[in-house]
Amino acid sequence: MDSEIIFETINLCKEFGGLVAVDNVNIKVRKNTFHAIIGPNGAGKTTFFNLLSGNIEPTSGKVIYKGRDITHQPVYRTIHFGVGRSFQISNIFPNLTVFENVRLASQALGADNFKFWRSASAFKQYEERTWVVLKRVGLQERANVFARMLPHGDQRKLELGMILAPDPEVLLLDEPTAGMASEQVPELIALIQEIQKAGDKTVMLVEHNMNVVMSVSDQITVMHQGAVLAEGTPAQIAANKDVQTAYLGGLYHLNL
Ligand SMILES: Nc1ncnc2c1ncn2[C@@H]1O[C@H](COP(=O)(O)OP(=O)(O)OP(=O)(O)O)[C@@H](O)[C@H]1O
Ligand SMILES: [Mg+2]
Known part of the structure; x- marks a missing residue:
């Protein structure tokens, strides 16, 4: 299945002083899919979203949106192109x-x-x-x-x-369920899924709740120390030894 790529990054890097927050990330996000970005605290997920949305500029590398290089476009332009994003903080x-x-x-x-x-x-x-x-x-x-x-x-x-x-084509959601009472989470997630399906939208989701990630995602990218550690379907990620060692071990009991 070779559906259209909506977002692509090429060797994307962001350094803050000596710290490499996003380390040579190459990612392809297919249109109309639910694509989760997971990884431990400080892995670079929010920084990666900031690079996609134009909130910050990369140190090097490229951001391609629908075949167009938007690497140096400011936020108000990326909104115009169809990128919508939420922030980890309200x-x-x-x-x-x-x-x-x-x-x-x-x-x-x-x-x-x-x-x-x-x-x-x-x-x-x-x-x-x-x-x-x-x-x-x-x-x-x-x-x-x-x-x-x-x-x-x-x-x-x-x-x-x-x-x-503004009717975006892709929604970048950074921990949309953060701070919610756990019984309210399914309703918000169902709403996001409905919006994704009914509106032909692409959702990129940063989320720490593994049950949510595993149940809604078509594709998962795992970040660790700024770099991509693994990529795959929920079943592939759950079975990935590197992911289990670096991240999931102890946090999530695999019962897929
Ligand atoms: N503006 C900044 N200046 C300096 N360092 C930064 C800045 N923004 C992020 N960092 C650092 O970059 C690294 C990645 O941070 P980032 O917020 O992207 O991680 P995250 O994966 O979103 O973490 P969390 O799950 O806690 O939200 C961290 O070490 C963080 O301290
Ligand atoms: Mg974050």
């Missing part, structure tokens, strides 16, 4: 309402074009888009609530809505 505006948060995020696309952004019809489009997104993530009833008043699980849904607002 990115919502606590003193704005749920609706206002999503509307601002939906304006990210139009902000590239000042005239379009200013026109009244564009404003209406953003409002319509905001309702569509709020429905999608199940927060339409909460539209007028201040974001800071939302329970934690709903805040994570709001973040998902903010990523979806």
Whole structure:
């Protein structure tokens, strides 16, 4: 099966001073798949996402998105190309309402074009888009609530809505379930899966919960000390001796 590659990195490196946070990473992500990036704390997962989304520039190497070199493109351009991302630390505006948060995020696309952004019809489009997104993530009833008043699980849904607002093709989700009560995790994961399947989207997920990773992923890349340690399907990763030694051993009991 040779489906289209949406993201590719070529010898991607990022150094911070003497520390190599991302070490010569070559990865191919197939379109419309669920691709997890796992690895211990400090493995370089968030730095890797920052490189893909244009939040930081690599020391060397390339980022290719849909065949186009986007290595030196800033975030507002990558959003325009269809890359959406979440942050490990919450990115919502606590003193704005749920609706206002999503509307601002939906304006990210139009902000590239000042005239379009200013026109009244564009404003209406953003409002319509905001309702569509709020429905999608199940927060339409909460539209007028201040974001800071939302329970934690709903805040994570709001973040998902903010990523979806500009209608990205690929979603980079950095620990979307972090800090959630474990009984709330399946609902958020099911929502992400639904969005991926129904919208023909590619999801890249950084996640520490191995049960989640093993159950949702089409492909898993394991990072260790900045480099790719292994890549494969959940079954291949679970059976990989290097992965078991470096990472999974003791953390995850393999019962696939
Ligand atoms: N801006 C920065 N300046 C200096 N060092 C950094 C910076 N960002 C990350 N690092 C270092 O790079 C390495 C990789 O960090 P990164 O946050 O990418 O890991 P991670 O895999 O996301 O970890 P976690 O699972 O804890 O989120 C770590 O050693 C970290 O301390
Ligand atoms: Mg991280």
